[in-house]
Amino acid sequence: MxxxxxxxxxxxxxxxxxxxxxxxxxxxxxxxxxxxxxxxxxxxxxxxxxxxxxxxxxxxxxxxxxxxxxxxxxxxxxxxxxxxxxxxxxxxxxxxxxxxxxxxxxxxxxxxxxxxxxxxxxxxxxxxxxxxxxxxxxxxxxxxxxxxxxxxxxxxxxxxxxxxxxxxxxxxxxxxxxxxxxxxxxxxxxxxxxxxxxxxxxxxxxxxxxxxxxxxxxIDKKQPENKKKKGLGNSKQVKAFLTNRITIGVFLSQYCFNCLSFFFLSWFPMYLMTERGIDIKATGLLVAIPAFCAFLGSILAGASSDFLMRKTNSLNIARKMPIIVGMICSFSIIFCNYVDSIYLVIAFMSISYFGKGCSTLGWVILSDVAPKEIIGSAGGIFNAFGNVSTIVTPIVIGYIVTLTGSFTWALVFVSAHAVLALFSYIVIVGPLKRIEAKPDDEAVLVKQTASSGK
CATH class of the missing domain: 1.20.1250.20 (MFS general substrate transporter like domains)
Structure with a gap:
């Protein structure tokens, strides 16, 4: 039983x-x-x-x-x-x-x-x-x-x-x-x-x-030797993937998403302590508020994408719409430069980080468009490219704060990435579909010749 x-x-x-x-x-x-x-x-x-x-x-x-x-x-x-x-x-x-x-x-x-x-x-x-x-x-x-x-x-x-x-x-x-x-x-x-x-x-x-x-x-079992030769995938599929406009747009957006993410993970606590004069104990509590909003954004983006897919059967609407709304929300970080109230600062930061949470759909989109033969390789390239932003962002913000003595232009820098991600999904990415390499005419001809016995 x-x-x-x-x-x-x-x-x-x-x-x-x-x-x-x-x-x-x-x-x-x-x-x-x-x-x-x-x-x-x-x-x-x-x-x-x-x-x-x-x-x-x-x-x-x-x-x-x-x-x-x-x-x-x-x-x-x-x-x-x-x-x-x-x-x-x-x-x-x-x-x-x-x-x-x-x-x-x-x-x-x-x-x-x-x-x-x-x-x-x-x-x-x-x-x-x-x-x-x-x-x-x-x-x-x-x-x-x-x-x-x-x-x-x-x-x-x-x-x-x-x-x-x-x-x-x-x-x-x-x-x-x-x-x-x-x-x-x-x-x-x-x-x-x-x-x-x-x-x-x-x-x-x-x-x-x-x-x-x-x-x-x-998946973790040892594979026979004759099954280990297809691991990385077809080089033509990799080339088709890397040169497609969808890939370029999605990669650029992921770079921008990580800029937003790394600001909150690295510089946000220091911003509150040095720019806004918040003590370290209060900073810990205030940082948790936008983080919770990002959690909500992540969950709601996934749920709304599934809902839109059921209702419209459109990959473009279901995947793009939550990200577009999210990046519009993320731009609100710039308004922190124009308010003095710490309550408004946290409100704008929370709206911005909520929008960043919606960007988790980027990984779903990658699985939707990458060639089936190289999804693993595509994911590795995607993750590496996106994380280049986590190298650039902390250095740029560090020098901005050192040279200007404030975070004003740092917030402009971060909000610009939300605009660039928005532009990328609206203009560059185009219709979402599975990327496939074009047939190799010469290879097809050789195969047909061999099968005909010539």
């Missing part, structure tokens, strides 16, 4: 992925929160902080392809476990190192930021891979959306705590706390996420259900 009713072990695994992902994004949120007291303690400029932010992004982008190769070789479970153990150890060292001062400590911070980026590189693809392993197609969208919201949940849940702790105690021991949490998360993930066929939470009925529904339950 037990085998006739499917268990719901996949929901438990998704919850584990969500919790571990929240821990990772809590790590990412830590450095921006303590950037201001760190800057004062180490006597370094905003430009130097910008380079510290950018160091993470540079390594993160460069390691995208090696991280993917590592993931393919080791599998999701082993990769995440190793990466989180590494993150924990690095943060323990950071906690000790920041109790000192001097040039060597600043140099050490650059090294630590690079190592953290290296360890985090395979994380998001690994989480997506786990969901793909466990969830049938009819449930995968919601599962990815829910686990993908971890970046906003982390900001809401951890940033206020980090800010309070740094102000009431010290910021150095926060590295140690997050390091311990990451090591615990590593072992929990390894213990609770074996393959579906070996998982104690899963019965045969559930295994059959997710396998028949399209879940890749055997």
């Amino acid at each position: 037990d085998q006739q009713k499917p268990t719901r072990g996949r929901l438990g695994v998704a919850f584990v992925v969500l919790l571990v992902s929240i821990v990772m994004f809590a790590d990412r949120n830590l450095f921006p929160v303590i950037a201001s007291p760190l800057m004062k303690a180490m006597d370094i400029s905003p430009a130097m902080i910008g380079w510290l932010f950018s160091t993470f992004s540079i390594v993160y982008v460069v390691c995208q392809i090696p991280g993917g190769l590592l993931l393919d070789k080791l599998g999701s479970r082993t990769t995440i476990t190793a990466c989180f153990v590494g993150l924990g150890i690095i943060n323990l060292f950071q906690g000790v190192a920041t109790t000192f001062d001097g040039v060597l400590v600043v140099i050490g911070l650059f090294i630590f930021r690079a190592l953290v980026a290296f360890m985090e590189t395979p994380a998001i693809p690994s989480f997506t891979r786990v969901i793909t392993t466990w969830f049938p197609l009819r449930e995968k969208g919601l599962a990815i959306t829910a686990t993908g919201s971890s970046q906003y949940i982390a900001a809401v849940g951890f940033v206020p705590f980090f800010a309070w702790y740094a102000g009431a105690i010290n910021y150095q021991s926060l590295f140690i706390l997050i390091g311990i949490l990451e090591i615990i998360a590593a072992f929990a993930f390894y213990r609770l996420t074996p393959q579906p066929a070996q998982h104690p939470w899963v019965n045969k009925a559930e295994l059959d259900y997710i396998r028949e529904g399209g879940a890749l339950v055997d």
